[in-house]
Amino acid sequence: MPKKWSYDRTYFFDEGIQFECQGCGVCCTGSPGTVYVDKSEIACIAEFLGISVPDFTKKYLYPYKNSHTIREDSEWRCLFYDNGCEIYPVRPMQCRTFPFWFDNLRSEEKWKRISQECPGIGCGPLYSKERILEIVQPTFVI
């Protein structure tokens, strides 16, 4: 596992990775997950849905760390997944950055595992090593 991400280091994704979401919903369903939402994301999604932040929080969230996570149904399906993401234009950063998460990129073995689950990996535009590092570590400075 890399101690610190660096443009100078070599990674299994040095040549980049192709990715384009196929909308299958595998990452939004099927097993327990945590979808962290911060205060600004909560306000944004509530506005998109046309409900108040307190009502949105009560209906769709439960407390997690210093904010909240989106609730799932009894089959571990995100409450906003119904044959597609119902809040796609305002989906949380965690969803926007999948599958380029620290935990998925920390080893090639982990990446191979997530690649078997996500059919979007290997399709579409090429994400360069630099772009991937920006996504996995947004505060990264060259």
Ligand code: SF4
């Ligand atoms: S598993 Fe991959 S292809 Fe399917 S919805 Fe998630 S990101 Fe898109």
